[in-house]
Amino acid sequence: AQSVAQPEDQVNVAEGNPLTVKCTYSVSGNPYLFWYVQYPNRGLQFLLKYITGDNLVKGSYGFEAEFNKSQTSFHLKKPSALVSDSALYFCAVSVPARTAGNKLTFGGGTRVLVKP
Amino acid sequence: KAGVTQTPRYLIKTRGQQVTLSCSPISGHRSVSWYQQTPGQGLQFLFEYFSETQRNKGNFPGRFSGRQFSNSRSEMNVSTLELGDSALYLCASSVGTGLEKLFFGSGTQLSVL
Numbered sequence: 001a002q003s004v005a006q007p008e009d010q011v012n013v014a015e016g017n018p019l020t021v022k023c024t025y026s027v028s029g030n031p032y033l034f035w036y037v038q039y040p041n042r043g044l045q046f047l048l049k050y051i052t053g054d055n056l057v058k059g060s061y062g063f064e065a066e067f068n069k070s071q072t073s074f075h076l077k078k079p080s081a082l083v084s085d086s087a088l089y090f091c092a093v094s095v096p097a098r099t100a101g102n103k104l105t106f107g108g109g110t111r112v113l114v115k116p
Numbered sequence: 117k118a119g120v121t122q123t124p125r126y127l128i129k130t131r132g133q134q135v136t137l138s139c140s141p142i143s144g145h146r147s148v149s150w151y152q153q154t155p156g157q158g159l160q161f162l163f164e165y166f167s168e169t170q171r172n173k174g175n176f177p178g179r180f181s182g183r184q185f186s187n188s189r190s191e192m193n194v195s196t197l198e199l200g201d202s203a204l205y206l207c208a209s210s211v212g213t214g215l216e217k218l219f220f221g222s223g224t225q226l227s228v229l
Contacts, residue, residue, distance in 0.1 A: 032215050043120070043206055043220030051215060090159065094215055101214045102149050103172040106159035 002027040004093050004107035012113050019081040021110045023074045023091030033074040034092040034104065035065055044090065050074060061085070081114045088112075117142060120209050120221035128227045134195040137224045141188050141209030147171070148190040149218065150182060153204040162205075165190055166212050194226075202228045 003026045013019050025031055032051050036044040048059025055067045065076045074091060088111050092104040121140040129135050141148050149172075150162040161174040165184035182192040188209075194201055204225050208218035 036218075036220075041222070043222050044208075044218070045220070046217040049215075049217070092159075101164050101166060101171040101212075102147055102208070102210055102216065102218060103161050103164060103174070104149075104218075105161070106151075108158045 002031075002093050002095050002105050004091050004105055006089075006091055006107035006110045008110050009108075010111045010113065012115065013081050015083050015114050015116050016080050019076075019078040019085065019112065019114070021076040021089050021091075021112060023076065023107055024072050025074060025091075025093045026072065027093055027095050029095050031072075031074075032094045033065075033067065034094070035059065035063070035074075035076050036090045036092065036106075038088040038090065038109075040087075047076070047089075081112075083114050083116055086112055086114045120207055120219050122205075122207050122221035122224050124224060125222065126225045126227075128229065129197050130229050131197055131199060133197050134193060135197060135226060136191055136193045137205055137207075137226070139190045139192075139207030139209075139221060141190070141207075142219055145209040145211055145219070146188055147210045147212035148184055148188065149208045149210075150190070150192050151206045151208065152176075153206055153223070154202075159206075162192065197228045199228050202226060 034049045035047040050067045058064045091107040123138045147166045149164040164172040168184045184190045204223045206223045208220045
């Protein structure tokens with residue numbers, strides 16, 4: 001069975017500073033990894049995904065993530081955080097299979113608070 | 117293009133009742149997935165429908181069921197509601213190729229009293 005861990009419940013960062021949200025995964029086989037963000041009273045919004053290829057993936061709103069197979073990690077990063085980046089961030093994994101479709105296993109989420 | 121629409125936005129039910137939630141996907145999307153979000157269990161996959169067929173199923177009891185219509189709209193039903201079913205139910209649509217970007221609705225907040 002696959003699983004995702006987000007070790008930090010909350011990350012606090014000052015506006016303008018780098019932001020990192022950690023994610024580690026456990027799967028059998030090659031992982032397909034995703035990051036989503038959730039703003040208050042809203043559904044999730046897609047940020048980026050890693051399927052194959054370059055380990056550094058660039059996504060929406062200036063976010064990027066680095067896939068590290070040896071450390072089974074997929075940390076989300078942003079060079080300079082904005083107050084508007086304050087939200088709940090979810091890492092998710094899917095495993096390829098003939099019927100995998102869009103079945104995602106999500107981590108517990110990390111709340112990001114960016115202070116002015 | 118209109119986004120994913122979920123109705124109703126809020127719902128209050130009592131134990132033992134049943135409930136039906138509705139999801140209208142983005143036009144042209146053939147896959148609809150359902151997720152349950154709770155503070156304790158986080159986001160959990162319920163099921164996915166593609167072209168009116170259930171393609172994937174999560175680990176939920178048989179009280180949770182769903183269906184998809186020919187226009188890709190989907191409904192999920194929960195019978196014999198329990199207090200623990202109180203949650204935000206999120207619907208997500210996509211083209212349907214798999215391993216793709218999901219577009220989520222704002223969800224239906226279900227409270228079971």
